[in-house]
Amino acid sequence: MLQNEAGRRRSARVANGLALDAKLHFSSHGGKSMDERNSKRDLVLAPSEYAYMQDVTKGIVKTYTGPTVINPTAQERPVVFQPETKLFEPCNLEQAVQQIAIAPEGYYLILKNPSQKDDHPIAGGVYPSPDLNVGRKININGPCAFALWPGQMVKLVQGHHLRSNQYLLVRVYNEDEARKNWGKAVIKPASDADPQAPAGARAPADLTVGKLNIIKGTDVSFYIPPTGVGVVTDDGQWVRDALTLERLEYCILVDQNGKKRYERGPQVVFPEPTETFITGVDRETGAARAKDGARKFRAVELNEIQGLHVKVIAPYTEQGRSYKEGDELFITGKETAIYYPREEHSLVRYDGREKHFAVAVPAGEGRYVMNRKTGAIAMTKGPAMLLPNPVDEVIVRRVLSDRECQTWYPTNTEVLAYNRTLRQIDDGGGRANAVSEMEVQKQRGKSANAAQQVAMGAAAMEKAADAQFADSLDRTNQFTKPRTLVFNTKFEGVPSLTTWVGYAVLVVDKQGHRRVESGPKNLLFEYDETLEVIQLSTGTPKTTDKLIETVFLRVLNNKVSDRCIVETSDHVSVTLKYSMRVNFEGEPLRWFEVENYVKFLCDHVRSVLKGSTKKHSIETYYASAVEIIRDTILGKSDDKGTRPGMKFLENGMRITDVEILEVKIDDADIAELLGRAQHEAVEANVAILRARRGLEMTEKQEQITRGEAEARAETTHRLAELEIGATADRLRVALAAVKSELDAAEAQKAATVARNAVVDADHASELARREHAASLEHTIQTAQQALVLGALKAEVEAAVARFGAAQGGFSEALLALSNHEVLAKVAEAMSVQAFVGGKTLTDVIDKVFAGTPLAGLMDRVKARVVHSGGNGTSELPAG
Numbered sequence: 001m002l003q004n005e006a007g008r009r010r011s012a013r014v015a016n017g018l019a020l021d022a023k024l025h026f027s028s029h030g031g032k033s034m035d036e037r038n039s040k041r042d043l044v045l046a047p048s049e050y051a052y053m054q055d056v057t058k059g060i061v062k063t064y065t066g067p068t069v070i071n072p073t074a075q076e077r078p079v080v081f082q083p084e085t086k087l088f089e090p091c092n093l094e095q096a097v098q099q100i101a102i103a104p105e106g107y108y109l110i111l112k113n114p115s116q117k118d119d120h121p122i123a124g125g126v127y128p129s130p131d132l133n134v135g136r137k138i139n140i141n142g143p144c145a146f147a148l149w150p151g152q153m154v155k156l157v158q159g160h161h162l163r164s165n166q167y168l169l170v171r172v173y174n175e176d177e178a179r180k181n182w183g184k185a186v187i188k189p190a191s192d193a194d195p196q197a198p199a200g201a202r203a204p205a206d207l208t209v210g211k212l213n214i215i216k217g218t219d220v221s222f223y224i225p226p227t228g229v230g231v232v233t234d235d236g237q238w239v240r241d242a243l244t245l246e247r248l249e250y251c252i253l254v255d256q257n258g259k260k261r262y263e264r265g266p267q268v269v270f271p272e273p274t275e276t277f278i279t280g281v282d283r284e285t286g287a288a289r290a291k292d293g294a295r296k297f298r299a300v301e302l303n304e305i306q307g308l309h310v311k312v313i314a315p316y317t318e319q320g321r322s323y324k325e326g327d328e329l330f331i332t333g334k335e336t337a338i339y340y341p342r343e344e345h346s347l348v349r350y351d352g353r354e355k356h357f358a359v360a361v362p363a364g365e366g367r368y369v370m371n372r373k374t375g376a377i378a379m380t381k382g383p384a385m386l387l388p389n390p391v392d393e394v395i396v397r398r399v400l401s402d403r404e405c406q407t408w409y410p411t412n413t414e415v416l417a418y419n420r421t422l423r424q425i426d427d428g429g430g431r432a433n434a435v436s437e438m439e440v441q442k443q444r445g446k447s448a449n450a451a452q453q454v455a456m457g458a459a460a461m462e463k464a465a466d467a468q469f470a471d472s473l474d475r476t477n478q479f480t481k482p483r484t485l486v487f488n489t490k491f492e493g494v495p496s497l498t499t500w501v502g503y504a505v506l507v508v509d510k511q512g513h514r515r516v517e518s519g520p521k522n523l524l525f526e527y528d529e530t531l532e533v534i535q536l537s538t539g540t541p542k543t544t545d546k547l548i549e550t551v552f553l554r555v556l557n558n559k560v561s562d563r564c565i566v567e568t569s570d571h572v573s574v575t576l577k578y579s580m581r582v583n584f585e586g587e588p589l590r591w592f593e594v595e596n597y598v599k600f601l602c603d604h605v606r607s608v609l610k611g612s613t614k615k616h617s618i619e620t621y622y623a624s625a626v627e628i629i630r631d632t633i634l635g636k637s638d639d640k641g642t643r644p645g646m647k648f649l650e651n652g653m654r655i656t657d658v659e660i661l662e663v664k665i666d667d668a669d670i671a672e673l674l675g676r677a678q679h680e681a682v683e684a685n686v687a688i689l690r691a692r693r694g695l696e697m698t699e700k701q702e703q704i705t706r707g708e709a710e711a712r713a714e715t716t717h718r719l720a721e722l723e724i725g726a727t728a729d730r731l732r733v734a735l736a737a738v739k740s741e742l743d744a745a746e747a748q749k750a751a752t753v754a755r756n757a758v759v760d761a762d763h764a765s766e767l768a769r770r771e772h773a774a775s776l777e778h779t780i781q782t783a784q785q786a787l788v789l790g791a792l793k794a795e796v797e798a799a800v801a802r803f804g805a806a807q808g809g810f811s812e813a814l815l816a817l818s819n820h821e822v823l824a825k826v827a828e829a830m831s832v833q834a835f836v837g838g839k840t841l842t843d844v845i846d847k848v849f850a851g852t853p854l855a856g857l858m859d860r861v862k863a864r865v866v867h868s869g870g871n872g873t874s875e876l877p878a879g
Helices: 002-022 036-040 175-184 402-408 413-423 437-442 446-466 588-592 597-613 618-623 625-634 668-805 810-818 820-829 832-836 841-849 855-869
Strands: 043-045 049-055 061-065 068-070 076-082 087-090 101-103 107-112 125-128 137-141 144-146 153-158 166-172 186-189 212-216 220-224 229-231 243-245 249-254 260-264 267-269 296-298 306-312 316-318 321-323 328-332 345-347 355-357 359-361 366-371 377-381 384-386 393-398 434-436 496-499 503-509 514-518 521-524 529-531 534-538 543-550 558-567 573-584 646-648 653-665
Touching: 043 049, 049 087, 061 068, 101 107, 101 153, 137 175, 212 220, 243 249, 260 267, 359 366, 377 384, 402 413, 402 529, 402 543, 496 503, 503 588, 514 521, 514 588, 534 597, 558 597, 573 597, 573 618, 573 625, 597 625, 597 646, 597 653, 618 625, 618 653, 618 668, 625 653, 653 668
Parallel strands: none
Antiparallel strands: 043 068, 049 061, 049 076, 061 125, 076 087, 101 144, 107 137, 107 153, 166 212, 166 229, 186 220, 243 267, 249 260, 249 296, 306 328, 306 345, 306 355, 316 321, 359 384, 366 377, 366 393, 393 434, 496 521, 503 514, 503 529, 534 543, 558 573, 573 653, 646 653
């Protein structure tokens, strides 16, 4: 591997070197070469490179390891070792460079032709070829890196990581080296193993060359083999997958000695070194049923209507019961729901199928089962699920003869063709008129079987593929119909016969037993049972020229028609055509005592009719033929009108009724005479009938006229009564309307009086309120006027008093008032508002004349006023 990689790198480097040798690059400073190694033909080796140089005169190959520079001489040439041809081939310097062998941690190298000293070329030197152990190989664990001596070959292999369901197959190729280096193997135990002594750490006792051993992933999770032991690959893969078995799965391993081992799931199966897995296909459908490389198989699931035919090929004991070689067993789902094959069993296949399925026997049907050892055939009736034991039993079909097909199933050509087909099948069973079910299945159309097998094979393959994903979900965008079974067992079971109402059949077997079955009933016949065939005459009159063979006897309301020629006492021939209703009574076994009851019946009735007709003339007989014939065959009626009928003791037959279809006189002349006489009698009867009908018509017409007059009078009277009633109704309506108007006027008058009373009361109340309001307003105005008069009187008195007090010094005041500003202040101070505001005259004077030349004069006036008041403290009221 490493040498191939080095070869690819070497080829790339050679191409680059040739390109550089073909074109020289010069610099702008003197034109020196950019590749000094190429110009001097020196080879520089990096630390991880090495090259071989051969002395052409001696043939010795030297190993150069980097870092170093190779200065080849004229006697040396570069060579490479080809592992495929095991030869040294010349090459240029670039091609001689190789990468050293490097094994990182977790890898190992398989080195072939190791040095006898177990050494490797040291880095940075040149060494001659040492002596090699040619043909030997050793395993070197990583990490390591070294150059190869000339003639050595190496392969890098990654250490083998094992999962719990994987294993390695190792082979010993050097016993001595294996024993010596067994402990040097790199073994990492699995988590559930003993880390102190993992499986595979101890050397096996047998390490002969070629010995195979298994390294299981359940014991070892990482493994690097020691020297002397190699891992065997499987299609280029080092690690092999063990077989994981799920529930209901098993596998078969066969050893080199032919011994088989059966393993059941759930478990991981590791084969022994000499064992191989048996692969196979579904032996029922021909399609692959095993998955995981066809190494594991599904256990056979059985239910109560499925089974397996097993032959014991080796003696064994199970659950206290011993089985010997050659025994045959039939295992069903009743005792073994899940069947796992074992080495002592061999499945017996029939037409490539292993599993036996029960046959559905619907109600009213049956199946024949033959004992293969005794030849006895028994019938199983439905409803049932028939699962015969193939060791002793086999289902057979009965073959009917052509006569049986035609009499049992008249006009059914399909039954006839089917039984003819069965007769052509020869199963070699030695049983007459019996064909095994398997032979019938073999003869089915091959194209239909092929199509069915293809469909089943595709379904089995799809099911096997889906089984790999236990948690997968499949959905469809269409409606999934419920599971439906279609039964088409028309020809597969016991021949059945449906007996209708009023019919009976006679069943006989080969032992001489007889029984009568009356309908309605569905009959299933034992294998040796058949039906008694009776013959019936046909035609009119009934003859034996053409007989009908049948197994059905109509015992209720059977109708037999016949024609008979009789002769009257005056020798006139008359042809009678009639139909008789016949019932069978009494013991049923007597019903079939007469083979042709139709001939027996008709012959006796003809004889009786001929005898009774001979007693009557043609005129009497022709006029009362029906009554004469019915009395002759059925007997005369009793008081209740019941006729006894004609009985036949031989087979329990009795005629219960007869219908006369035709009475015809054979002589045309006599028939014409009787016809004319009858015509005249009919004409007279018709005339009388017409007269009687005319009288009845007249009576009915008069009756109708009287009825019409009475009806008209009744209608007039009824109309008058209705008119009177209508007038009375109108009068009552008018009176009711007048009364209603009077009542309305009285009610309106009472309402008006009530409204006026309410208005008068409101008006009186309004007047009283106004009077009271006016009186109150007058009182208020009087009080206000008194207050105003009192105030005016007080103001006048106050003014008189103030002017009297101001008489002294009034002239000075007038001079002072000549000053415009003083006058204005006085006017302001003497305003009514100042007096009304509650200020006294002295306060006003002080304020007005403060700071003026009249201030002293005003002080004197105030003193005089005070002195004249007597107390010296009186003040003028505030006007």
